[in-house]
Amino acid sequence: MSLQNKVALITGAASGIGRECALKLASQGATVVIADLNQAAADKVAEEIKQSGGKAMGVVMDVTDEAAVNAGTDLAAQTFGGIDILVANAGIQIVHPIEDFPFADWKKIIAIHLDGSFLTTKAAIKHMYAGGKGGSIIYMGSVHSHEASRLKAAYVAAKHGILGLARVVAKEGGPKGVRANVVCPGFVRTPLVDKQIPEQAAALKITEAEVIKNVMLKDTVDGEFTTTEDVANVVAFLAGFESSALTGQSVVVSHGWSMH
Ligand code: NAD
Numbered sequence: 001m002s003l004q005n006k007v008a009l010i011t012g013a014a015s016g017i018g019r020e021c022a023l024k025l026a027s028q029g030a031t032v033v034i035a036d037l038n039q040a041a042a043d044k045v046a047e048e049i050k051q052s053g054g055k056a057m058g059v060v061m062d063v064t065d066e067a068a069v070n071a072g073t074d075l076a077a078q079t080f081g082g083i084d085i086l087v088a089n090a091g092i093q094i095v096h097p098i099e100d101f102p103f104a105d106w107k108k109i110i111a112i113h114l115d116g117s118f119l120t121t122k123a124a125i126k127h128m129y130a131g132g133k134g135g136s137i138i139y140m141g142s143v144h145s146h147e148a149s150r151l152k153a154a155y156v157a158a159k160h161g162i163l164g165l166a167r168v169v170a171k172e173g174g175p176k177g178v179r180a181n182v183v184c185p186g187f188v189r190t191p192l193v194d195k196q197i198p199e200q201a202a203a204l205k206i207t208e209a210e211v212i213k214n215v216m217l218k219d220t221v222d223g224e225f226t227t228t229e230d231v232a233n234v235v236a237f238l239a240g241f242e243s244s245a246l247t248g249q250s251v252v253v254s255h256g257w258s259m260h
Helices: 016-027 039-051 066-080 103-131 153-176 191-204 208-216 228-240
Strands: 007-011 031-036 056-060 085-088 135-140 178-185 250-253
Touching: 007 016, 007 066, 007 103, 016 031, 016 039, 016 085, 016 228, 031 039, 031 066, 039 056, 056 066, 066 103, 085 103, 085 228, 103 135, 103 153, 103 178, 135 153, 135 228, 153 178, 178 228, 191 208, 228 250
Parallel strands: 007 031, 007 085, 031 056, 085 135, 135 178, 178 250
Antiparallel strands: none
């Protein structure tokens, strides 16, 4: 399942899980396009890949901006001769109780996770169809694609929505060789999660240690965080899977927190 000669576009790849996916896919031979809000941060990861002998490019892309998504995707396809893999990973988290959830924050989360997944799919799948080779689209879902947690109305709704999008893309793309799957991580220590620990402690009126032990990792089989490497390994597996036997699925990587 080599990724040699494959071109992968990864959104939100300047940090955390997306960055690890970029390093992993590059280490397996893929040419990687690092898409993120900030050109310098994207270029930094691309440089890291080039230093270790891989091929990569940074592109600036706000996944909620249709023109920016189309421009960045087309640039990537023109530069490297097509797009074989899309990892729609860009994401944020904002927590509030539902009665206080600012509508603007709701819209921001829905825009980045759902509009972003839709817009990048629409832009990339054209190149997968045009090349006649098909491709693999991987959405970054979450255990919250299957489970709910307090304070996360917008995030849980968005991550559940991604399952629906992936299933439609699997059905439409199937006849043209495009597979679509969702990776659903449990808690991973990235900037996104580190920010939530004090926020949840304040909202739930408990200590930060209690947030980790009794909220985040409470239902895992071993009290462990999932790692960026764990998630990147599953993304690489899905990216390289060689037939349409594996499409329209979600794979949960969460130390048993969710067993869907
Ligand atoms: P992170 O904050 O480390 O990285 C997110 C990246 O997305 C950042 O580089 C950020 O600049 C980028 N980004 C944000 N808004 C963007 C936009 N509009 N356009 C382009 N890029 C944008 O977070 P992470 O933990 O690595 O999260 C990555 C994905 O994994 C998210 O979709 C998140 O929901 C999902 N996830 C994370 C966890 C976890 O525990 N960390 C668990 C399950 C799912």
